[in-house]
Amino acid sequence: MKRRNRRVPFSSPLIPWVILMVAISVSAAPANRQPSPSLLSLGDDGRQGNAFSVRPEISADGQVVAFISMASNLVTDARPGLNIYVRDVGLETTRLAYRDAGAIGAVDTDPTISGNGKVVALASTVGIGFHTSARQIVLVEGDERDVVSRNDDGDVSTGQSVTPSLSFNGRRVAFVAVAENLAPGCSERFSAIYLRDRATGTTRCLSVGKDGQPADGASLQPVISADGMFVAFRSAATNLVAGDTNGVDDVFVYSVGEATLRRVSVGADGAQAEGESSDPSISGDGTNIAFLSRAGNLDRRAMNGEYAVFVRDLSNSTTRLASVSSKGKAAETFSGQPRISADGRYVAFLSPSSVLAGKRSNGKRQIYRHDLSTGDTILVSRGHDALPGNGNSFQPAISANGQMMAFRSAASNLVKEDTNLTDDVFHITLPVSDR
Template identity: 30%
Template structure:
């Protein structure tokens, strides 16, 4: 998800190119406008000969222009010479061959792409030392940098996702103490400026009443100014075990995104924060029934979006009052919502893209008959041209017969 300035610059370049080419192109086509290409779905977790992977693939991420895609897989036949069962794979353009992230003797996981598609962060794990490391890979040069900035109080970079800004300057990550004497699995969300090597704490310090032990869900705006994260802590299973917080690097302020409309504690936790690329909105999912005024018709999972400029919080329901909704991603300015939907019986109603201004929806996981198929984790490119998702269900493409988790790219335009 790119900031608007970057999109404007690219648009200007595109206009210039179209202007230069308009004459010959129009002459060749007789002045006719080329037909609009219909949406199509492609399975990319395949071997070079097109056969399905021999292991599960999932957790896809995508660049702002939809060209670069990365995911994890336990398959060993996607790229020749794969000797470990768990790896990050990526491709740098539609039709380009898959490539594997290689850290000799270690598995790799938790891929995150910059909106520019140039930088890829990932975690490596050594079974020999039982230690994990966080890395940044430059997909243009192939160089890999291990992230190990100095931190106070015995904290070090730990496992978990690490979103990176479009220009590769800022990386948000989870830090944990080398030794935790309290056994509370303490963790912090940190922000690294790779240009200056300065590290600052994003997550709030504990007041002693809660043990913060869940810091695995992090999202970042394209310019690295805002970081959203889940602050999870121990407590009754029926209570509020986690909050969605958004930190502003410039102002230093933290916004409680899943705060209720009347200031009362939420009656349960929220999960899955996703920031729009411009940092104006944050989406999340919650079972809470008291975040917004009025009755919750399904008393189950719902998608919420908070406007960080106005403070407004809205719940986005399904077609029927009892439908479940889960937000997977936001468009670059939060005007469109990528939703996973299901009915009250948990039967999938498919992955949809909803325009919040018009209410128009598009089914992104159609089956052969046009009906909805189940999709798992999903992400939307900032230019809204591409959606990536994983699924264990056959039928997204005719050749999917391996009955295991695969990664798909849905090209919308």
């Protein structure tokens, strides 16, 4: 099978993340009853958005959420069309993430937020020192703006730059670009993965062939660990590692410290996946990586040809199926959009599976959270009536300890008096276990 090539002053990053993990782990107590979600895509006055809200991204402590919305009534100074917002869960405030983007014709996409909740990154056609049809990666930190899709000389990318991913403190940024001037080693023909270090002002190419030659296929979907030392991504390239002969997209991880690449989408025995793999999500220390795969040889329970969620533990070279019920039964249909908590314990994902929903199943895509320690899988998109959401839910985001989540849903029964008849962003606090 042929691959489909697609064009398309800092402190240590690890210490504050570890401190945060300890703090929220201590504060998290098991609960006897699972709560229902709350509506998050609101104005300061509690007004529901008058148009759809999507693509939530959550901070490590779960208290800050960035999202995209077409709503014009969340703030008073929103420009017409799509805007990126930041919602403070505790303060119940909503603000524009990027006020400079108010120019007519500006396009802002791909929001993400750093683990400490202080830095928002996005792809935009309006930034500092440029106004072009090619999107660039813009970082917003307080009143400061920084365009990071640049080379070591400070020149902005000659092509599109999209899908940023931030380390915990926002020092390092991984992103996708199709460019000829960012860093040596990346192909000018295909989208490639880059890493920008804001402290040193350097940019390096990560998706480089094993022999130092440019990758022979497109690379996409970068995600960086909280400590900034590992970047996982999807690639159609065949020359990133030795023995890549399966003819489909794989998931890889780059070690920043060692400047090495390894393939993630393999079985416990190291066998390469027999089906396409994609959508990586990485734990805070880079040890555990969740991903999707259609391969039937990674776990005997997986349905061959259907996307399932797997977790690769790099510390012990194991691959586990995560899209399973609390009894360990695999979803009988597709699962998608996996997100792993920074502590590597919880995996969130979507699925319309009746195996996961049980007798309550209504055929809609629901959000689930699977506990890799206990094996428990719980329904997250659960209505105030204790029934699964009556509309499709997508795009889960999960806090560092897995206790808080945000997600998008078209369901109208998640909260009482959801009257805007469109997709909203929801937030939920879930029980966690000490086991």
